[in-house]
Amino acid sequence: MTVAPQFQHKNGVLHAENIPLPELAHQYGTPLYVYSRQALRDAWAAYQEAAQARDVLVCYGMKANSNLAVINEFKTLGSGFDIVSGGELARVLAIGGDPGKIVFSGVGKQAWEMRAALEAGVKCFNVESEGELERLDAVARELGKMAPLSLRVNPDVDAHTHPYISTGLKENKFGIAIENALDVYRRAATLGNIQIVGVDCHIGSQITEAAPYLDALDKLIDLIQSLAAEGIHLQHLDLGGGIGIRYTDETLLSPRVLLDQVFKKLDSHGLGDLQIILEPGRSLVGNAGILLTAVEYLKHSPAKNFAIVDAAMNDLIRPTLYDAWHDVEAVQTRQNTDEALTYDIVGPVCESGDWLARDRPLSLQQGDLLAIMSAGAYAFTMASHYNSRPCPAEIMVDGYQAHVIRPRETIESLFQDESVLP
Numbered sequence: 093m094t095v096a097p098q099f100q101h102k103n104g105v106l107h108a109e110n111i112p113l114p115e116l117a118h119q120y121g122t123p124l125y126v127y128s129r130q131a132l133r134d135a136w137a138a139y140q141e142a143a144q145a146r147d148v149l150v151c152y153g154m155k156a157n158s159n160l161a162v163i164n165e166f167k168t169l170g171s172g173f174d175i176v177s178g179g180e181l182a183r184v185l186a187i188g189g190d191p192g193k194i195v196f197s198g199v200g201k202q203a204w205e206m207r208a209a210l211e212a213g214v215k216c217f218n219v220e221s222e223g224e225l226e227r228l229d230a231v232a233r234e235l236g237k238m239a240p241l242s243l244r245v246n247p248d249v250d251a252h253t254h255p256y257i258s259t260g261l262k263e264n265k266f267g268i269a270i271e272n273a274l275d276v277y278r279r280a281a282t283l284g285n286i287q288i289v290g291v292d293c294h295i296g297s298q299i300t301e302a303a304p305y306l307d308a309l310d311k312l313i314d315l316i317q318s319l320a321a322e323g324i325h326l327q328h329l330d331l332g333g334g335i336g337i338r339y340t341d342e343t344l345l346s347p348r349v350l351l352d353q354v355f356k357k358l359d360s361h362g363l364g365d366l367q368i369i370l371e372p373g374r375s376l377v378g379n380a381g382i383l384l385t386a387v388e389y390l391k392h393s394p395a396k397n398f399a400i401v402d403a404a405m406n407d408l409i410r411p412t413l414y415d416a417w418h419d420v421e422a423v424q425t426r427q428n429t430d431e432a433l434t435y436d437i438v439g440p441v442c443e444s445g446d447w448l449a450r451d452r453p454l455s456l457q458q459g460d461l462l463a464i465m466s467a468g469a470y471a472f473t474m475a476s477h478y479n480s481r482p483c484p485a486e487i488m489v490d491g492y493q494a495h496v497i498r499p500r501e502t503i504e505s506l507f508q509d510e511s512v513l514p
């Protein structure tokens with residue numbers, strides 16, 4: 093069993109839905125990102141089921157994977173989008189996404205990005221500082237528009253996750269400290285081109301328990317009640333994203349378990365009518381993708397065995413950046429298994445940090461294909477061209493059919509816009 097139901101071995105060969113991965117490697121080359129359409133749909137269904145009949149708007153945190161085919165699939169399923177840049181806004185508009193279902197997050201929104209989002213008519217700006225609040229009001233005034241606003245509050249809760257992806261502690265750069273939030277709302281209420289519509293938090297990523305969400309919710313409920321006492325009534329409560337996925341053997345928090353508890357808490361405070369917004373990224377796409385790579389060389393040094401593959405840290409930076417674990421599956425399991433050795437899976441980039449997995453028992457030969465699992469989220473979107481390596485192609489598998497949703501970049505495209513001095 094792999095961590096992802098749509099990527100399973102059949103007759104000893106790893107498939108993406110109904111397509112054997114060696115076929116894709118043969119046709120499109122490696123390294124190659126391969127996604128499963130059904131896995132996207134299944135992940136979406138878990139949120140839909142969790143929402144029951146309540147007013148829940150899921151805004152896909154598209155920074156996890158912003159390929160147009162991926163976001164279009166979610167659009168078709170009814171998703172909104174959590175964006176963090178003018179670039180992500182442009183992607184949603186390019187697929188005809190509904191701006192009324194876009195929430196705009198991020199600590200550093202520039203004036204041009206605010207303008208573009210106001211002109212598009214986004215549902216809400218998740219504002220993260222007083223400076224941003226003042227700028228948003230000014231930009232909206234210039235355009236003669238009202239800017240819908242939610243404050244991203246930093247509730248100071250520990251999400252028990254990796255420090256780089258924990259965002260709800262008071263030492264993080266994100267959000268407005270919960271103790272200052274009331275004052276900032278009061279200020280917002282005096283501004284002519286701001287319309288207060290909600291409150292927001294996002295406490296971190298790869299969270300596997302409900303407790304941090306519920307702690308944050310308690311603090312937000314206090315705030316909502318204080319605001320109501322001053323005549324400031326909110327339409328929505330945005331709990332951000334962050335639900336974790338199984339990279340190996342993590343216990344999972346399901347959207348259903350989380351939302352059941354959220355609804356119960358809100359109902360008990362008479363807040364059952366608030367619209368709930370969620371901004372899941374990883375949990376919608378993480379296990380819907382793999383990175384397919386070929387073994388170029390096996391190298392046995394006195395201290396280590398290395399499998400040098402054709403994917404590298406520029407294609408998937410999570411291992412070296414976060415010490416993240418990704419399962420590695422041999423695409424073809426051998427009949428007469430040679431003794432498995434313990435390998436570090438490394439790429440060709442000139443950095444010791446260029447590794448994808450460490451100390452994995454595998455039986456390998458040169459030319460073998462490996463699948464780096466759980467590579468649907470924060471994988472292609474964090475890729476770079478380091479070492480002048482073109483980004484891999486991206487393929488979406490739908491049953492027996494493979495669609496190229498982004499071709500492999502050409503080498504020439506890497507420098508076509510550069511120029512030498514006269």
Ligand code: LLP
Pocket residue numbers: 153156174197198257294296297298332333334335371372373374375410414469470
């Ligand atoms: N909303 C906001 C405001 C966010 O900052 C994020 C992620 C999300 C939603 C989506 O969170 P998710 O459901 O995917 O956990 N590159 C890191 C993850 C960084 C997450 C950044 N913010 C990684 O590869 O683990």
